[in-house]
Amino acid sequence: MANDLLQGKHALLTGAGGGIGLATATAFVQQGARCSIVDMHAAPSEGVAALIDQYPDAVQYIRADITHMADIDALVATAISRFGQIDVLFNNAGIAIFEKLLESTEAAYDKLFSVNVKGLFFVMQKVLQHMVDAGVKGSVINLSSQAGRRGEALVAHYCATKAAVISYTQSAALAMAPHGIRVNAIAPGVIDTPMWQHVDAMFAKLEGLAIGEKKIAVGKAVPLGRFGYPEEVADAAVFLASELSRYITAQTLNVDGGNVMS
Numbered sequence: 001m002a003n004d005l006l007q008g009k010h011a012l013l014t015g016a017g018g019g020i021g022l023a024t025a026t027a028f029v030q031q032g033a034r035c036s037i038v039d040m041h042a043a044p045s046e047g048v049a050a051l052i053d054q055y056p057d058a059v060q061y062i063r064a065d066i067t068h069m070a071d072i073d074a075l076v077a078t079a080i081s082r083f084g085q086i087d088v089l090f091n092n093a094g095i096a097i098f099e100k101l102l103e104s105t106e107a108a109y110d111k112l113f114s115v116n117v118k119g120l121f122f123v124m125q126k127v128l129q130h131m132v133d134a135g136v137k138g139s140v141i142n143l144s145s146q147a148g149r150r151g152e153a154l155v156a157h158y159c160a161t162k163a164a165v166i167s168y169t170q171s172a173a174l175a176m177a178p179h180g181i182r183v184n185a186i187a188p189g190v191i192d193t194p195m196w197q198h199v200d201a202m203f204a205k206l207e208g209l210a211i212g213e214k215k216i217a218v219g220k221a222v223p224l225g226r227f228g229y230p231e232e233v234a235d236a237a238v239f240l241a242s243e244l245s246r247y248i249t250a251q252t253l254n255v256d257g258g259n260v261m262s
Protein backbone atom coordinates (compact mmCIF):
# COMPACT_ATOMS: atom_id res chain seq x y z
CA MET A 1 0.00 0.00 0.00
CA ALA A 2 1.17 3.56 -0.64
CA ASN A 3 2.06 5.43 2.53
CA ASP A 4 0.55 8.82 1.84
CA LEU A 5 -3.11 7.99 1.30
CA LEU A 6 -4.19 10.31 4.15
CA GLN A 7 -1.47 12.95 3.85
CA GLY A 8 -2.61 16.24 5.41
CA LYS A 9 -5.86 14.81 6.77
CA HIS A 10 -7.07 15.07 10.36
CA ALA A 11 -8.91 11.99 11.64
CA LEU A 12 -11.01 11.80 14.81
CA LEU A 13 -11.30 8.28 16.21
CA THR A 14 -13.56 7.30 19.13
CA GLY A 15 -12.95 4.30 21.38
CA ALA A 16 -9.39 4.16 20.07
CA GLY A 17 -7.56 3.35 23.30
CA GLY A 18 -7.10 -0.24 22.12
CA GLY A 19 -8.41 -2.90 19.74
CA ILE A 20 -9.68 -1.90 16.31
CA GLY A 21 -9.58 1.84 17.09
CA LEU A 22 -5.91 1.91 18.07
CA ALA A 23 -4.91 -0.25 15.08
CA THR A 24 -6.79 2.17 12.84
CA ALA A 25 -5.20 5.26 14.40
CA THR A 26 -1.80 3.64 13.83
CA ALA A 27 -2.61 2.88 10.19
CA PHE A 28 -3.97 6.42 9.65
CA VAL A 29 -0.82 8.03 11.08
CA GLN A 30 1.35 5.76 8.93
CA GLN A 31 -0.61 7.09 5.93
CA GLY A 32 0.21 10.69 6.85
CA ALA A 33 -2.82 11.68 8.92
CA ARG A 34 -2.94 13.57 12.22
CA CYS A 35 -5.11 11.71 14.71
CA SER A 36 -7.26 12.82 17.62
CA ILE A 37 -7.79 9.68 19.66
CA VAL A 38 -10.78 9.62 21.99
CA ASP A 39 -11.45 7.19 24.81
CA MET A 40 -13.22 7.28 28.15
CA HIS A 41 -10.24 6.72 30.49
CA ALA A 42 -8.56 9.68 32.19
CA ALA A 43 -5.11 8.76 30.93
CA PRO A 44 -4.17 7.40 27.51
CA SER A 45 -3.67 3.62 27.30
CA GLU A 46 -0.15 2.24 26.96
CA GLY A 47 -0.69 1.80 23.22
CA VAL A 48 -1.88 5.37 22.73
CA ALA A 49 0.98 6.74 24.86
CA ALA A 50 3.46 4.80 22.68
CA LEU A 51 1.90 6.21 19.50
CA ILE A 52 2.11 9.75 20.90
CA ASP A 53 5.79 9.13 21.77
CA GLN A 54 6.44 8.00 18.22
CA TYR A 55 4.40 10.76 16.51
CA PRO A 56 4.24 13.66 19.01
CA ASP A 57 3.21 16.20 16.37
CA ALA A 58 0.55 13.99 14.78
CA VAL A 59 -1.33 12.32 17.65
CA GLN A 60 -3.28 13.68 20.61
CA TYR A 61 -5.40 11.95 23.26
CA ILE A 62 -8.78 13.34 24.33
CA ARG A 63 -10.74 11.87 27.24
CA ALA A 64 -14.48 11.81 26.65
CA ASP A 65 -17.50 9.65 27.37
CA ILE A 66 -19.59 9.69 24.20
CA THR A 67 -22.79 9.08 26.16
CA HIS A 68 -22.52 12.65 27.53
CA MET A 69 -23.57 15.37 25.10
CA ALA A 70 -21.28 17.94 26.77
CA ASP A 71 -18.33 15.59 26.26
CA ILE A 72 -19.18 15.29 22.56
CA ASP A 73 -19.18 19.08 22.12
CA ALA A 74 -15.89 19.34 24.02
CA LEU A 75 -14.11 16.51 22.20
CA VAL A 76 -14.89 17.95 18.78
CA ALA A 77 -13.76 21.43 19.87
CA THR A 78 -10.54 20.07 21.38
CA ALA A 79 -9.75 18.03 18.27
CA ILE A 80 -10.21 21.05 16.00
CA SER A 81 -8.27 23.43 18.24
CA ARG A 82 -5.11 21.28 17.96
CA PHE A 83 -5.24 19.85 14.42
CA GLY A 84 -7.79 22.01 12.54
CA GLN A 85 -10.72 20.83 10.43
CA ILE A 86 -11.78 17.20 10.78
CA ASP A 87 -11.59 15.29 7.48
CA VAL A 88 -12.27 11.76 8.72
CA LEU A 89 -14.39 10.36 11.54
CA PHE A 90 -13.79 6.76 12.65
CA ASN A 91 -16.88 6.34 14.83
CA ASN A 92 -15.82 3.23 16.68
CA ALA A 93 -16.54 3.35 20.44
CA GLY A 94 -18.82 0.48 21.36
CA ILE A 95 -19.66 -2.04 24.07
CA ALA A 96 -21.00 -5.61 24.13
CA ILE A 97 -23.41 -7.10 26.67
CA PHE A 98 -25.02 -10.48 26.02
CA GLU A 99 -28.02 -11.88 27.90
CA LYS A 100 -30.65 -14.55 27.33
CA LEU A 101 -33.61 -12.89 25.59
CA LEU A 102 -36.20 -13.67 28.29
CA GLU A 103 -33.81 -12.49 31.01
CA SER A 104 -32.53 -9.37 29.26
CA THR A 105 -32.74 -6.25 31.37
CA GLU A 106 -33.65 -2.61 30.92
CA ALA A 107 -30.22 -1.66 32.29
CA ALA A 108 -28.40 -3.61 29.55
CA TYR A 109 -30.74 -2.20 26.90
CA ASP A 110 -30.16 1.40 28.07
CA LYS A 111 -26.38 0.99 28.32
CA LEU A 112 -25.98 -0.62 24.90
CA PHE A 113 -28.18 1.88 23.11
CA SER A 114 -26.64 4.87 24.89
CA VAL A 115 -23.10 4.00 23.69
CA ASN A 116 -23.58 2.09 20.42
CA VAL A 117 -26.48 4.13 19.01
CA LYS A 118 -27.02 7.45 20.81
CA GLY A 119 -23.34 8.22 21.35
CA LEU A 120 -22.39 7.11 17.85
CA PHE A 121 -25.21 9.13 16.27
CA PHE A 122 -24.50 12.40 18.11
CA VAL A 123 -20.73 12.21 17.56
CA MET A 124 -21.52 11.75 13.86
CA GLN A 125 -24.06 14.60 13.85
CA LYS A 126 -21.63 17.01 15.54
CA VAL A 127 -18.78 16.15 13.16
CA LEU A 128 -21.04 16.33 10.09
CA GLN A 129 -22.26 19.79 11.15
CA HIS A 130 -18.61 20.87 11.42
CA MET A 131 -17.81 19.40 7.99
CA VAL A 132 -20.79 21.16 6.39
CA ASP A 133 -19.93 24.50 8.06
CA ALA A 134 -16.25 24.26 7.08
CA GLY A 135 -16.96 22.94 3.57
CA VAL A 136 -15.00 19.75 4.23
CA LYS A 137 -15.71 16.92 1.78
CA GLY A 138 -15.00 14.38 4.48
CA SER A 139 -15.41 10.67 5.09
CA VAL A 140 -17.26 9.12 8.02
CA ILE A 141 -16.84 5.45 8.94
CA ASN A 142 -19.24 3.97 11.49
CA LEU A 143 -18.56 0.65 13.22
CA SER A 144 -21.36 -1.83 12.78
CA SER A 145 -20.84 -5.61 13.07
CA GLN A 146 -21.82 -8.90 11.51
CA ALA A 147 -24.24 -8.85 14.45
CA GLY A 148 -26.06 -6.02 12.67
CA ARG A 149 -26.79 -8.26 9.68
CA ARG A 150 -28.92 -10.85 11.52
CA GLY A 151 -30.22 -11.52 15.02
CA GLU A 152 -28.69 -13.93 17.53
CA ALA A 153 -30.52 -15.59 20.42
CA LEU A 154 -28.10 -14.41 23.14
CA VAL A 155 -27.20 -11.10 21.56
CA ALA A 156 -30.53 -9.38 20.88
CA HIS A 157 -29.78 -5.82 22.06
CA TYR A 158 -26.23 -5.73 20.67
CA CYS A 159 -27.48 -6.98 17.28
CA ALA A 160 -30.21 -4.33 17.31
CA THR A 161 -27.72 -1.54 18.06
CA LYS A 162 -25.47 -2.63 15.19
CA ALA A 163 -28.44 -2.86 12.78
CA ALA A 164 -29.26 0.72 13.80
CA VAL A 165 -25.72 1.75 12.83
CA ILE A 166 -26.29 0.43 9.29
CA SER A 167 -29.54 2.38 9.06
CA TYR A 168 -28.04 5.65 10.36
CA THR A 169 -25.15 5.21 7.94
CA GLN A 170 -27.56 5.01 5.02
CA SER A 171 -29.66 8.00 6.15
CA ALA A 172 -26.62 10.17 6.88
CA ALA A 173 -25.02 9.25 3.54
CA LEU A 174 -28.14 10.44 1.69
CA ALA A 175 -28.39 13.62 3.79
CA MET A 176 -24.70 14.44 3.27
CA ALA A 177 -24.29 13.46 -0.42
CA PRO A 178 -25.17 16.99 -1.63
CA HIS A 179 -22.29 18.28 0.51
CA GLY A 180 -19.78 15.82 -0.98
CA ILE A 181 -19.42 14.05 2.39
CA ARG A 182 -19.34 10.24 2.28
CA VAL A 183 -20.71 8.05 5.08
CA ASN A 184 -19.99 4.32 5.18
CA ALA A 185 -19.84 1.57 7.79
CA ILE A 186 -17.63 -1.41 8.45
CA ALA A 187 -19.14 -4.67 9.72
CA PRO A 188 -16.32 -6.68 11.28
CA GLY A 189 -16.79 -10.38 11.93
CA VAL A 190 -14.79 -11.82 14.82
CA ILE A 191 -11.69 -9.74 15.50
CA ASP A 192 -9.10 -10.55 18.17
CA THR A 193 -9.41 -7.55 20.53
CA PRO A 194 -10.04 -6.95 24.25
CA MET A 195 -13.78 -6.90 23.43
CA TRP A 196 -13.63 -10.52 22.29
CA GLN A 197 -12.01 -11.62 25.57
CA HIS A 198 -15.06 -10.15 27.31
CA VAL A 199 -17.42 -11.73 24.71
CA ASP A 200 -15.79 -15.15 25.21
CA ALA A 201 -16.29 -14.87 28.98
CA MET A 202 -19.98 -13.94 28.49
CA PHE A 203 -20.56 -16.94 26.19
CA ALA A 204 -18.73 -19.22 28.64
CA LYS A 205 -21.16 -18.18 31.38
CA LEU A 206 -24.31 -18.32 29.22
CA GLU A 207 -23.50 -21.59 27.44
CA GLY A 208 -21.61 -23.39 30.24
CA LEU A 209 -18.34 -23.49 28.30
CA ALA A 210 -14.72 -23.30 29.40
CA ILE A 211 -12.97 -19.95 28.89
CA GLY A 212 -11.55 -19.86 25.36
CA GLU A 213 -13.80 -22.65 24.01
CA LYS A 214 -16.23 -20.34 22.17
CA LYS A 215 -13.38 -18.37 20.66
CA ILE A 216 -11.79 -21.49 19.17
CA ALA A 217 -15.15 -22.66 17.75
CA VAL A 218 -16.11 -19.34 16.13
CA GLY A 219 -12.61 -18.92 14.67
CA LYS A 220 -12.80 -22.35 13.03
CA ALA A 221 -16.27 -21.59 11.65
CA VAL A 222 -15.07 -18.53 9.67
CA PRO A 223 -14.72 -19.46 5.96
CA LEU A 224 -11.12 -18.15 6.02
CA GLY A 225 -10.60 -20.34 9.10
CA ARG A 226 -9.47 -17.85 11.73
CA PHE A 227 -10.15 -14.71 13.75
CA GLY A 228 -9.39 -11.40 12.07
CA TYR A 229 -6.69 -9.01 13.29
CA PRO A 230 -7.50 -5.38 14.18
CA GLU A 231 -5.00 -4.34 11.49
CA GLU A 232 -7.21 -6.01 8.87
CA VAL A 233 -10.13 -3.78 9.83
CA ALA A 234 -7.74 -0.81 9.87
CA ASP A 235 -6.71 -1.48 6.25
CA ALA A 236 -10.37 -1.35 5.18
CA ALA A 237 -10.75 1.89 7.14
CA VAL A 238 -7.77 3.44 5.32
CA PHE A 239 -9.50 2.59 2.03
CA LEU A 240 -12.83 4.11 3.11
CA ALA A 241 -11.13 7.20 4.56
CA SER A 242 -9.08 7.84 1.43
CA GLU A 243 -9.79 9.04 -2.09
CA LEU A 244 -9.52 5.42 -3.26
CA SER A 245 -13.17 5.05 -2.22
CA ARG A 246 -14.35 8.42 -3.60
CA TYR A 247 -17.39 6.90 -5.40
CA ILE A 248 -18.52 4.78 -2.44
CA THR A 249 -21.10 6.00 0.06
CA ALA A 250 -24.00 4.55 2.12
CA GLN A 251 -22.36 1.11 2.16
CA THR A 252 -21.55 -1.33 4.96
CA LEU A 253 -18.38 -3.24 4.15
CA ASN A 254 -18.05 -6.71 5.67
CA VAL A 255 -14.54 -7.41 7.00
CA ASP A 256 -15.21 -10.89 8.30
CA GLY A 257 -13.33 -13.63 6.46
CA GLY A 258 -16.48 -14.57 4.53
CA ASN A 259 -18.96 -14.97 7.42
CA VAL A 260 -21.63 -12.76 5.82
CA MET A 261 -22.46 -12.57 2.13
CA SER A 262 -24.30 -9.43 1.10
Ligand SMILES: NC(=O)c1ccc[n+]([C@@H]2O[C@H](COP(=O)([O-])OP(=O)(O)OC[C@H]3O[C@@H](n4cnc5c(N)ncnc54)[C@H](O)[C@@H]3O)[C@@H](O)[C@H]2O)c1
Nearest residue numbers: 015017019020040065066093094143145188190191193195
Ligand atom coordinates in the same frame (compact mmCIF):
# COMPACT_ATOMS: atom_id res chain seq x y z
N1 LIG B 1 -13.89 -7.25 18.10
C1 LIG B 1 -14.86 -7.72 17.31
O1 LIG B 1 -14.91 -8.94 17.01
C2 LIG B 1 -15.90 -6.79 16.74
C3 LIG B 1 -16.79 -7.33 15.82
C4 LIG B 1 -17.76 -6.52 15.27
C5 LIG B 1 -17.84 -5.19 15.62
N2 LIG B 1 -16.98 -4.68 16.53
C6 LIG B 1 -17.14 -3.25 16.87
O2 LIG B 1 -15.92 -2.57 16.62
C7 LIG B 1 -15.76 -1.49 17.57
C8 LIG B 1 -14.43 -1.65 18.28
O3 LIG B 1 -14.39 -2.92 18.89
P1 LIG B 1 -13.12 -3.54 19.65
O4 LIG B 1 -13.23 -4.99 19.53
O5 LIG B 1 -11.89 -2.81 19.24
O6 LIG B 1 -13.54 -3.15 21.15
P2 LIG B 1 -12.67 -2.73 22.42
O7 LIG B 1 -13.53 -3.04 23.61
O8 LIG B 1 -11.33 -3.34 22.35
O9 LIG B 1 -12.57 -1.15 22.21
C9 LIG B 1 -13.70 -0.32 22.37
C10 LIG B 1 -13.25 0.98 22.99
O10 LIG B 1 -14.39 1.84 23.15
C11 LIG B 1 -14.21 2.54 24.37
N3 LIG B 1 -15.52 3.01 24.86
C12 LIG B 1 -16.54 2.26 25.34
N4 LIG B 1 -17.53 3.06 25.76
C13 LIG B 1 -17.15 4.34 25.54
C14 LIG B 1 -17.74 5.60 25.78
N5 LIG B 1 -18.94 5.72 26.35
N6 LIG B 1 -17.05 6.71 25.43
C15 LIG B 1 -15.82 6.62 24.87
N7 LIG B 1 -15.20 5.45 24.62
C16 LIG B 1 -15.86 4.31 24.96
C17 LIG B 1 -13.58 1.53 25.32
O11 LIG B 1 -12.94 2.17 26.41
C18 LIG B 1 -12.62 0.80 24.39
O12 LIG B 1 -11.32 1.36 24.40
C19 LIG B 1 -16.97 -1.59 18.51
O13 LIG B 1 -17.98 -0.69 18.07
C20 LIG B 1 -17.43 -3.02 18.34
O14 LIG B 1 -18.81 -3.18 18.64
C21 LIG B 1 -15.99 -5.45 17.10
